[in-house]
Amino acid sequence: MKIGVVVFPGSNCDHDAWYAFGETLRQETVLLWHDSASLEGADSVILPGGFSYGDYLRCGAIAKFSPVMSAVKKFAADGGLVLGICNGFQVLTEAGLLPGALVRNASLKFVCKTVPLEVVTTDSPFTHQATKKQTLKLPVAHGEGCYIAEDRVLDMLEAEDRVALRYVENPNGSMRNIAGILNAGRNVMGLMPHPERVADPLMGGIDGLTILSSVVHAGVAVSKA
Amino acid sequence: MSENEITPNVIANKLTPDVVASHQLTPLEYEKILSLLGREPTLTELGIFSVMWSEHCSYKSTRIHLKKLPTESKRVLQGPGENAGIVDIGDGMAIAFKIESHNHPSFIEPFQGAATGVGGILRDIFTMGARPIAVLDSIRFGRLDDETNGPRNRRVLEGVVSGIAHYGNCFGVPTVGGECVFESSYDGNPLVNVFALGVFRHDEVFYGKASGVGNPVIYVGAKTGRDGIHGASMASAEFTEESKQKRPNVQVGDPFTEKLLLEACLEAMRTGAIVGIQDMGAAGLTSSTCEMGSRAGTGVEIDLARVPQRESGMTPYEMMLSESQERMLLVAERGREDVVFAVFKKWGLDAVAIGIVTADGMLRVKQNGVVFAEIPNRALADEAPRYDRPHTKPLRLAPLDGPPIRSKNLKADLETLLSSGDICSKRWIYEQYDHQVRTNTIAGPGAEAAVVRIKGTNTSVAISLDGNGRYCALDPREGTKLLVAECCRNLSTVGALPIATTNNLNFGNPERPEIMAQIVESIEGLSEACRFFDVPVTGGNVSLYNETLGAPIFPTPVVGIVGTLETSLPIGIPFPKAGLSVILLGAIRNPDTREFGGTQYAKVVLESLWGVPPKLDMEYEKRVQATVRELVRTRLVESAHDLSDGGLAVALAECSFGPSNIGADVRLDSDLAPELLLFHEGPSRILVSAENSAEVFRVAQKNGVHAIEIGATLKARVIISNRNQVLLDGRVDELKELWSGALEHLLHNPVLV
Numbered sequence: 001m002k003i004g005v006v007v008f009p010g011s012n013c014d015h016d017a018w019y020a021f022g023e024t025l026r027q028e029t030v031l032l033w034h035d036s037a038s039l040e041g042a043d044s045v046i047l048p049g050g051f052s053y054g055d056y057l058r059c060g061a062i063a064k065f066s067p068v069m070s071a072v073k074k075f076a077a078d079g080g081l082v083l084g085i086c087n088g089f090q091v092l093t094e095a096g097l098l099p100g101a102l103v104r105n106a107s108l109k110f111v112c113k114t115v116p117l118e119v120v121t122t123d124s125p126f127t128h129q130a131t132k133k134q135t136l137k138l139p140v141a142h143g144e145g146c147y148i149a150e151d152r153v154l155d156m157l158e159a160e161d162r163v164a165l166r167y168v169e170n171p172n173g174s175m176r177n178i179a180g181i182l183n184a185g186r187n188v189m190g191l192m193p194h195p196e197r198v199a200d201p202l203m204g205g206i207d208g209l210t211i212l213s214s215v216v217h218a219g220v221a222v223s224k225a
Numbered sequence: 226m227s228e229n230e231i232t233p234n235v236i237a238n239k240l241t242p243d244v245v246a247s248h249q250l251t252p253l254e255y256e257k258i259l260s261l262l263g264r265e266p267t268l269t270e271l272g273i274f275s276v277m278w279s280e281h282c283s284y285k286s287t288r289i290h291l292k293k294l295p296t297e298s299k300r301v302l303q304g305p306g307e308n309a310g311i312v313d314i315g316d317g318m319a320i321a322f323k324i325e326s327h328n329h330p331s332f333i334e335p336f337q338g339a340a341t342g343v344g345g346i347l348r349d350i351f352t353m354g355a356r357p358i359a360v361l362d363s364i365r366f367g368r369l370d371d372e373t374n375g376p377r378n379r380r381v382l383e384g385v386v387s388g389i390a391h392y393g394n395c396f397g398v399p400t401v402g403g404e405c406v407f408e409s410s411y412d413g414n415p416l417v418n419v420f421a422l423g424v425f426r427h428d429e430v431f432y433g434k435a436s437g438v439g440n441p442v443i444y445v446g447a448k449t450g451r452d453g454i455h456g457a458s459m460a461s462a463e464f465t466e467e468s469k470q471k472r473p474n475v476q477v478g479d480p481f482t483e484k485l486l487l488e489a490c491l492e493a494m495r496t497g498a499i500v501g502i503q504d505m506g507a508a509g510l511t512s513s514t515c516e517m518g519s520r521a522g523t524g525v526e527i528d529l530a531r532v533p534q535r536e537s538g539m540t541p542y543e544m545m546l547s548e549s550q551e552r553m554l555l556v557a558e559r560g561r562e563d564v565v566f567a568v569f570k571k572w573g574l575d576a577v578a579i580g581i582v583t584a585d586g587m588l589r590v591k592q593n594g595v596v597f598a599e600i601p602n603r604a605l606a607d608e609a610p611r612y613d614r615p616h617t618k619p620l621r622l623a624p625l626d627g628p629p630i631r632s633k634n635l636k637a638d639l640e641t642l643l644s645s646g647d648i649c650s651k652r653w654i655y656e657q658y659d660h661q662v663r664t665n666t667i668a669g670p671g672a673e674a675a676v677v678r679i680k681g682t683n684t685s686v687a688i689s690l691d692g693n694g695r696y697c698a699l700d701p702r703e704g705t706k707l708l709v710a711e712c713c714r715n716l717s718t719v720g721a722l723p724i725a726t727t728n729n730l731n732f733g734n735p736e737r738p739e740i741m742a743q744i745v746e747s748i749e750g751l752s753e754a755c756r757f758f759d760v761p762v763t764g765g766n767v768s769l770y771n772e773t774l775g776a777p778i779f780p781t782p783v784v785g786i787v788g789t790l791e792t793s794l795p796i797g798i799p800f801p802k803a804g805l806s807v808i809l810l811g812a813i814r815n816p817d818t819r820e821f822g823g824t825q826y827a828k829v830v831l832e833s834l835w836g837v838p839p840k841l842d843m844e845y846e847k848r849v850q851a852t853v854r855e856l857v858r859t860r861l862v863e864s865a866h867d868l869s870d871g872g873l874a875v876a877l878a879e880c881s882f883g884p885s886n887i888g889a890d891v892r893l894d895s896d897l898a899p900e901l902l903l904f905h906e907g908p909s910r911i912l913v914s915a916e917n918s919a920e921v922f923r924v925a926q927k928n929g930v931h932a933i934e935i936g937a938t939l940k941a942r943v944i945i946s947n948r949n950q951v952l953l954d955g956r957v958d959e960l961k962e963l964w965s966g967a968l969e970h971l972l973h974n975p976v977l978v
Contacts, residue, residue, distance in 0.1 A: 010481050012395075013662060023680075035571075054480070055395070112657070
């Protein structure tokens with residue numbers, strides 16, 4: 001599987017995603033510059049964490065206008081796999097690829113710590129290697145990770161089994177403990193925690209590999225489905 | 226002589242003594258300027274001299290003493306004098322690291338002061354070509370529960386922490402450790418010292434040299450504004466009521482621009498078109514131009530009209546002294562400017578040729594053809610005054626003997642210590658810092674020492690940052706030696722071999738002989754210990770005039786030492802399981818009550834300071850370090866933690882605060898009074914747990930180190946007895962709750978607010 005990691009000005013987890021997919025999981029992994037409208041033939045696209053455009057205006061609000069995002073939108077519409085991590089999740093909501101919004105943490109402070117999460121659905125290319133209700137320990141590192149949406153949106157996400165991950169211990173005040181969601185086509189996922197940070201035992205855990213290798217093996221899973 | 230040969234051709238109004246004095250230049254220093262120039266300076270020149278000759282930039286009070294420090298070893302590739310020191314770590318890789326203070330700005334505007342402190346030190350690292358991979362900070366404040374100053378101290382702490390978080394998190398460098406201390410002496414003068422470390426290959430190193438006559442001088446990064454004018458000279462004066470009004474002197478940071486600047490600079494360096502590069506730190510344009518010229522023995526001529534500006538109507542004086550952040554000056558190979566411009570354009574940053582390298586050794590500043598300053602670079606960078614300031618006996622306010630030491634309740638004492646500001650968990654602080662970004666952090670905040678791996682190699686780098694104002698107030702020389710020992714011990718405890726040192730000397734007014742004596746003694750202690758432990762000093766920072774309304778801070782040298790180890794899963798502080806032997810390397814020792822006067826027990830329980838710091842036997846210390854390093858590297862121990870603040874009892878409690886709440890049943894056999902036995906802070910002691918104690922004894926004996934088995938780990942409780950008398954018996958969960966929630970309690974206690 002060829003993985004493309006988008007680099008916005010201010011992305012700072014781009015290298016981490018590149019390393020986890022490229023070095024740890026040994027996949028062909030390329031960095032995609034935000035100014036280019038080409039995805040260079042990537043089979044799945046990662047929008048990494050960081051502070052794209054300095055988080056000016058709102059997190060992700062400027063990144064959505066990057067040329068690469070029109071390519072990503074088309075790619076997603078055609079069923080391509082798009083995974084937005086942290087700032088990438090914020091970009092996906094701003095770009096309208098995922099519903100809801102991510103606002104300032106309830107604590108009003110940046111929070112970086114490892115938290116337990118429950119895998120809510122395994123019916124997705126991003127979580128098919130997990131088991132339902134499995135607990136994953138993943139780090140969060142964000143100041144604006146509080147997921148909010150209207151009740152009807154939250155109800156719809158739950159009814160359509162589109163909540164991918166929930167916090168067991170909610171670090172940011174997210175509604176209904178939501179940590180990650182899917183689009184209607186189930187080919188776009190955004191999550192606030194950082195699976196790429198726990199893909200190596202030296203980093204204190206490998207729970208992130210469950211999600212990353214789901215992506216890598218999604219081709220297989222999807223074609224089986 | 227035609228008119229335009231008169232240089233500088235702007236003759237200022239005659240400078241009055243008042244104008245000179247307001248630039249914090251003494252009459253003698255002004256005389257020196259007159260003789261170096263052979264004429265009166267212009268106002269712009271006076272401003273330039275005032276900044277370059279400030280204490281902050283010139284080290285004029287300390288330079289002759291700093292020369293005593295050891296600076297060389299076979300690993301040191303670059304010692305003091307550059308933007309950061311460079312040390313070889315094998316595999317063709319090197320690290321660049323340094324510490325900087327931002328004490329004064331952080332008091333005036335805590336958030337921006339601390340944020341720009343982080344920004345400044347990061348630029349020092351990447352200007353050398355290294356990618357920053359770790360930040361640590363050493364921060365000191367007045368007491369949070371102080372009746373008068375508590376509210377302000379809490380506000381300063383919150384501001385400083387969020388400033389560090391704001392800058393480091395956005396820039397994308399992990400903040401992997403540090404220390405935070407509370408002491409009344411920092412009430413009006415907090416200390417914010419930031420350490421940064423970067424990594425690169427040997428062939429990726431760049432220097433701040435303006436080489437090659439005719440090469441273009443290029444300005445890159447953020448635009449210049451009026452912010453931070455005279456920041457460096459502010460940092461070289463005491464605080465008065467007036468300086469609280471100096472808010473515009475504090476710069477404003479933009480970590481997003483800095484991140485772009487990092488990527489653009491590293492990419493531009495890879496093009497091979499860059500000859501030299503330096504960040505614009507204190508007195509931005511001034512220091513970068515004259516230092517780069519001075520190092521290369523060249524001149525630099527710039528035209529201010531070409532400098533990207535954020536506001537209109539700035540005078541040359543203002544532009545030369547502006548401390549606007551996120552700017553760099555570089556010298557490119559003539560004819561290859563476009564390659565450099567293209568890289569900066571890609572990253573959306575200004576890059577403008579503002580001048581050229583000349584042969585005449587002068588810093589020449591023009592604006593629209595008019596010369597506003599013309600000064601020999603060497604006069605600014607190397608001819609700054611150097612003072613051998615008088616020094617007598619170090620200021621010492623503490624008595625030699627203290628109050629009687631008689632505890633009412635040892636367990637209550639332990640609880641008091643665990644919930645005190647210095648010892649309690651700093652979770653509230655470090656959870657605001659991204660300590661994982663770049664996925665190298667093997668051991669982060671709360672560990673004995675921070676450990677970051679170097680990707681692509683089998684090597685990791687360990688870092689320890691430490692200060693102890695109380696020890697140094699009692700004896701600056703011995704106190705500083707203890708710091709070096711402690712840092713090296715911390716590194717050894719995670720299995721690393723200490724290799725090099727950086728330091729931040731925070732002291733009061735050097736013009737007071739008893740303060741100057743503290744500085745001299747501390748530098749000499751640093752020198753002796755760094756020589757002994759073979760950790761040469763590769764750079765550092767001096768922050769003087771840390772006084773508010775005449776009250777100096779405790780003498781507070783902060784030492785940062787780095788070490789290397791083979792990359793592997795870490796051995797941590799917590800006891801991992803019940804039933805292990807608990808062994809104390811270095812044994813109990815035999816302190817007297819005078820050596821107890823600088824301890825945390827004396828501070829927190831007895832609210833007193835007296836005596837002398839704990840005795841250090843460096844020979845023995847080195848053997849203890851070798852022992853624990855071997856034990857950790859060969860995996861003969863399951864956990865390791867050095868005895869430090871709060872002594873044996875606090876160390877045991879901390880070892881029990883792991884995820885499984887494994888405590889210990891410890892049985893001692895000692896003549897010492899229980900208070901001293903439990904809480905004295907003698908160095909050269911490390912607590913380890915092991916499956917096989919015989920192996921630990923074997924290694925200890927081989928190294929000539931005492932090791933005593935003092936007990937065994939057990940679930941949920943910490944029990945310490947001496948000769949069958951139980952001294953204290955506590956539940957781990959209760960102690961842990963006190964320890965982990967104390968800082969938040971101090972910050973948000975409604976009674977205090």
